[in-house]
Amino acid sequence: MTSNESAVLGTQPAATPQRLPAAAGRLTSLRRRLGWVGIACAGIVAVVVLAALAGQFLVPYDPTVGSVTQRHLGYSAEHLLGTDQAGRDIFSRLLAGARTSLIGPLIVVITTAVAGSALALAAVWFGGKTDAFIGRVLDVLFAFPSLLLAILGVAIFGPGIVTASIALAVAYVPYSARVIRSVALRERNLPYVKAAELQGINGLTITLRHVLPNVWTQILTGSTINFGYAIVDLAALSFLGLGIQPPAADWGLMISNGQESLQQGFPEQSLYAGLCIVVTVAAMAYIGERLGGRAAAGRSKQ
Amino acid sequence: MANIIEVAGLNKTFRMSSKHEPVRALDDVAVSVREGSCMAVVGESGSGKTTLARVLVGLETKDSGEVAIGGNPVTASLKRKEQRSRARAIQMVFQDPNGSLNRRLPVGSAVDEVLRAHFPLTAVQRRERVAELFASVGLNEGHAQSLPSALSGGQKQRVAIARAFAAEPKIIVLDEAVSALDVSVQAQVLELLHELRRDKGLTYLFITHDLSVVRNIADDVIVMRRGQVLERGPVGDVLDRPLTAYTRLLLECAPKPGWKPRRGVIEHLNSEIAS
Structure with a gap:
């Protein structure tokens, strides 16, 4: 175990001298990419994803049905994490809430990545007036705080997970588009793009086959980091009552619901939901940082 | 024989910023290249030889002057059709094969996509053609799957040459195409270029600062300095009896x-x- 410990402490894990069986070899390469902390984070994310996928089958109680006689129970073998102000099992609500807490950010991240990349790549390819026009539109979006823009979107199209997520994605697009544009612009001016242009290959093909794969790392890294922001922002929207609607379970909504209980001396619901958000976001951010940093630095290795 | 490249009174000025003097990269340049010949362009760095090449292939716009390739006037145009037809007429091999090949695209695909852009071939036919092109530059089919980073500098430049040949152009502009290669590889690539020209009746515009290479490959030469053509003529005359x-x-x-x-x-x- 000593060699493993040194790998946690040191940044450069030593090369393993002897040949390892395939599974162990895979673990080694994973450790090199993520480090032990990263693997732990991946484990956390895996648990959350599992909860999101299978949570509804694993819950000991119906997360939406409570009992007036069972309000604000402490933790016990029956109710692992106690019950909330409506007598609903907190553990069951956390499990069930994982799904909405992940689906929302997933919609945000995918919409942001697709729209942001499309705008950035179009701006870079056409340049000139198109670039300037897209730039100005993004500047206008920049002027609004992202949460305010999302609230505006929800106010127009009505509350709900999908509208809230898309409204938030609109607010995120300028940030991601700006980063992708700057990276794509550098690629655009490299000789290989000029060479492809000279060979009579059309702009769309060049953008998709040449430029996109070379900015993919940035898109991916940006997405993992956006995911963390999106969980927090969507939780905020749910907290404000604009995202997911009660009685459905959602971590952000649970913090909001726990507000009154908090004042009455029952912090469990808000605390556990908040903890779930913090741990998930931190794990995601760490993995993103690690993979992004690695991929960007190891680019020449390929 | 007819002149396949005809350039007259070509001017190009670069303005870096208001602080700097504008640079006259091309100053009333006139060049004629006979079909099937190899014209070398020599001169020091900044003499305008690369700018001349870039104007010819359409990477740079001219300020004024006449440029015609195969009798058709050249304009830097964004029109898709003109770009395609120009790609069929003139191709360029860049100085640095590391930069001119996409580091994430297998080199075979880089050649394949040129075929796809210009010829109505099936996937199987294209694969055969790629293998043929690779063989003609002394690479084997296995190299097609490699990323550029897995190839040596000479191999990469061979890929760049194969790619330039893929669209079957009549003219190939070689911008310092062998300058980055070491001497033994340089000799191989020059030999290869010579054979390909003989077999396919191509016209080369060979840009270099290396006069020994000029003697090896070129028929005619122009000497450029500060954007002007100082001297022109058959290689023997210019290099042996410089004016x-x-x-x-x-x-x-x-x-x-x-x-x-x-x-x-x-x-x-x-x-x-x-x-």
């Missing part, structure tokens, strides 16, 4: 076996040019 002091300086500076720096001569020639 201008600048050409003599270039020849004097070219390293030869047993060459020793002779300060006096170079300074003398420099002062002669300045006057």
